[in-house]
Amino acid sequence: xxxxxxxxxxxxxxxxxxxxxxxxxxxxxxxxxxxxxxxxxxxxxxxxxxxxxxxxxxxxxxxxxxxxxxxxxxxxxxxxxxxxxxxxxxxxxxxxxxxxxxxxxxxxx
Amino acid sequence: xxxxxxxxxxxxxxxxxxxxxxxxxxxxxxxxxxxxxxxxxxxxxxxxxxxxxxxxxxxxxxxxxxxxxxxxxxxxxxxxxxxxxxxxxxxxxxxxxxxxxxxxxxxxxxxxxxxxxxxxxxxxxxxxxxxxxxxxxxxxxxxxxxxxxxxxxxxxxxxxxxxxxxxxxxxxxxxxxxxxxxxxxxxxxxxxxxxxxxxxxxxxxxxxxxxxxxxxxxxxxxxxxxxxxxxxxxxxxxxxxxxxxxxxxxxxxxxxxxxxx
Numbered sequence: 001x002x003x004x005x006x007x008x009x010x011x012x013x014x015x016x017x018x019x020x021x022x023x024x025x026x027x028x029x030x031x032x033x034x035x036x037x038x039x040x041x042x043x044x045x046x047x048x049x050x051x052x053x054x055x056x057x058x059x060x061x062x063x064x065x066x067x068x069x070x071x072x073x074x075x076x077x078x079x080x081x082x083x084x085x086x087x088x089x090x091x092x093x094x095x096x097x098x099x100x101x102x103x104x105x106x107x108x109x
Numbered sequence: 110x111x112x113x114x115x116x117x118x119x120x121x122x123x124x125x126x127x128x129x130x131x132x133x134x135x136x137x138x139x140x141x142x143x144x145x146x147x148x149x150x151x152x153x154x155x156x157x158x159x160x161x162x163x164x165x166x167x168x169x170x171x172x173x174x175x176x177x178x179x180x181x182x183x184x185x186x187x188x189x190x191x192x193x194x195x196x197x198x199x200x201x202x203x204x205x206x207x208x209x210x211x212x213x214x215x216x217x218x219x220x221x222x223x224x225x226x227x228x229x230x231x232x233x234x235x236x237x238x239x240x241x242x243x244x245x246x247x248x249x250x251x252x253x254x255x256x257x258x259x260x261x262x263x264x265x266x267x268x269x270x271x272x273x274x275x276x277x278x279x280x281x282x283x284x285x286x287x288x289x290x291x292x293x294x295x296x297x298x299x300x301x302x303x304x305x306x307x308x309x310x311x312x313x314x315x316x317x318x319x320x321x322x323x324x325x326x327x328x329x330x331x332x333x334x335x336x337x338x339x340x341x342x343x344x345x346x347x348x349x350x351x352x353x354x355x356x357x358x359x360x361x362x363x364x365x366x367x368x369x370x
Contacts, residue, residue: 035255035259035262037258038251038252038258038271039255039259039271041255042255042274046247046248047248047274050241050245050248050278053240053243053244053245054241056237056240056241057237057238057240060234060237068294069229069231072229074228075220076220076222076228076229076299077227077230077295077298077299078296078298078299079298079300080298085143085144092296092298093297094291094293094296095296096291099292099293099294100294100296
């Protein structure tokens, strides 16, 4: 008497519900359509965010008017305990003569 | 023909670990020759052998994995552990520079004027280019996620599009930072402020360049059909590294650019 019931149960278990079967092999974990969401996020949020930041920099920039700070020979600045291994050893790698004074003062004064 | 009875990868003998170690010796001694004896020869030799080692070692890994099929799931698992552990080691590397920054800035010495930023230091405005840099890297995190999902869904064209946007954003960041480096009124020799600023942001910039290079290699591998929708660990490793670079920038921005101003 248990056997036909058991047979029916095992047949139920053997069938796999078609809607539950997801055609993805191990390793893949994205749901379909999520690339579409990230594409939308990229074009409508991320890149416009960059654009707004660029605009902000442009609007805030005041090129030309450079009231550079007066030169005071503070001992904790322009430290030269050892010469730099390039050029004359007295200029930093990204030296900008307009805004970076040497230990003796601005070069273009 | 003999077959291995396990799924692991017994790598063939390779000369690249030796050439790598030798290149490290040449680079370190080369730096000494440059700093103390004004000679660049050893350093250039070291950089060249280092580049050659990296190129050939990773080329061989691609041959073993993509072309010869040695990267079974368990081998891939080991590679994942390896990349995660490497990134953790990089976290500790940056932790050192953040330690130095906080050590110096939380209790500024009298030599600096007892204040932070030190007397005579005019820091960059965090709401200008540094904020733009933040938006650029955050955007690149979004675009690389788009690239990954496109790859998972088998959309080749979109993956290439998304990855190229990511790489271009990385290059844009690098260019912006380089321009900032020329524009700052302070230099690396300007007290511990300059030291901590340029060491931390400098190494970060180097990691952006490394990450962009890694992503570019993934781009060319995708062009050559190396990746499948469920096996693309090289890309995942590059993406993890890129997110790590982004997170380090966020810490830099909040600590040094924002709080530190």
